[in-house]
Amino acid sequence: xxxxxxxLSNSRILVVDDNQDNLLVLQTVFKRLGWKIDQVGDGEQxxxxxxxxxxxxxxxxVMMPGIDGYEVCRRIKKQPEFSELPVIFLxxxxxxxxxxxxxxxxxxxxxxxxxxxxxxxxxxxxxxxLRRAMLEMQRMAVTDGLTGLFNHRFIxxxxxxxxxxxxxxxxxxxxxxxxxxxxKSINDSxxxxxxxxxxxxxxxxxxxxxxxxxxxxxxGGEEFLVILPNTALEGGLQVAEKIRxxxxxxxxxxxxxxxxxxxxxxxxxxxxxxxxxxxxDQQLYHAKDQGRNRICF
Ligand SMILES: [Mg+2]
Numbered sequence: 030x031x032x033x034x035x036x037l038s039n040s041r042i043l044v045v046d047d048n049q050d051n052l053l054v055l056q057t058v059f060k061r062l063g064w065k066i067d068q069v070g071d072g073e074q075x076x077x078x079x080x081x082x083x084x085x086x087x088x089x090x091v092m093m094p095g096i097d098g099y100e101v102c103r104r105i106k107k108q109p110e111f112s113e114l115p116v117i118f119l120x121x122x123x124x125x126x127x128x129x130x131x132x133x134x135x136x137x138x139x140x141x142x143x144x145x146x147x148x149x150x151x152x153x154x155x156x157x158x159l160r161r162a163m164l165e166m167q168r169m170a171v172t173d174g175l176t177g178l179f180n181h182r183f184i185x186x187x188x189x190x191x192x193x194x195x196x197x198x199x200x201x202x203x204x205x206x207x208x209x210x211x212x213k214s215i216n217d218s219x220x221x222x223x224x225x226x227x228x229x230x231x232x233x234x235x236x237x238x239x240x241x242x243x244x245x246x247x248x249g250g251e252e253f254l255v256i257l258p259n260t261a262l263e264g265g266l267q268v269a270e271k272i273r274x275x276x277x278x279x280x281x282x283x284x285x286x287x288x289x290x291x292x293x294x295x296x297x298x299x300x301x302x303x304x305x306x307x308x309x310d311q312q313l314y315h316a317k318d319q320g321r322n323r324i325c326f
């Protein structure tokens with residue numbers, strides 16, 4: 030397998046430094062590499078910036094007016110969404126004690142001033158690559174390779190957390206369990222490549238029918254699970270019916286090929302996720318039993 034190198038050319042870097050000359054030098058170097066540079070002059074501004082923007086890397090000065098760099102780094106690292114954000118200290122305080130303090134605050138690297146611009150560039154590049162690789166691994170760990178939907182484990186984990194959330198805020202939640210009809214015959218008659226094409230196609234048709242807040246995963250071979258937060262049974266039925274119709278009317282570009290899908294819908298009651306899953310599954314079973322290409326609830 031050939032792995033594509035990461036495209037780092039549009040990386041965004043936040044530089045936090047109170048020294049205008051430093052900012053200018055970094056600006057010149059990074060712009061040449063195609064990186065976007067955002068600059069702020071103190072820690073307070075850096076934290077405010079991070080409230081509405083997620084950069085790919087932070088270069089952080091230690092001595093600044095107001096909160097010092099170590100404290101800024103600690104506060105950044107306290108937030109779970111920034112756990113993978115690389116922070117590099119860029120500082121004139123090159124003594125060993127400071128270096129250790131920087132790493133303890135959560136930094137990934139520490140570059141003492143004066144530094145060689147080439148070295149800085151290469152170190153930044155290394156950490157940008159590592160971050161990209163980390164994010165890609167995290168994405169792959171929750172994704173089904175064929176359909177691009179969430180995988181079984183992630184969608185079931187999500188169901189648990191969404192149920193907890195819905196119960197805490199007294200909101201409804203609906204679940205749709207879907208299964209492609211006669212999928213084995215599709216594979217047998219048209220071959221597994223076409224079978225895969227149908228799986229991918231159905232996955233993207235399901236996604237088309239969903240809102241941004243809804244979650245969809247590949248539950249099993251040709252089985253899909255859709256979580257609809259803040260949605261009562263009636264809304265769930267509408268979505269399921271829309272999916273069924275979209276799949277039925279789809280053109281697969283293969284002579285003689287048609288696909289259909291059956292679904293079971295259940296609204297969350299005072300029950301565990303596995304009880305809810307099994308109710309949706311029972312309804313799916315009814316849909317199959319009653320002739321397929323239909324939604325039961
Ligand atoms: Mg300074």
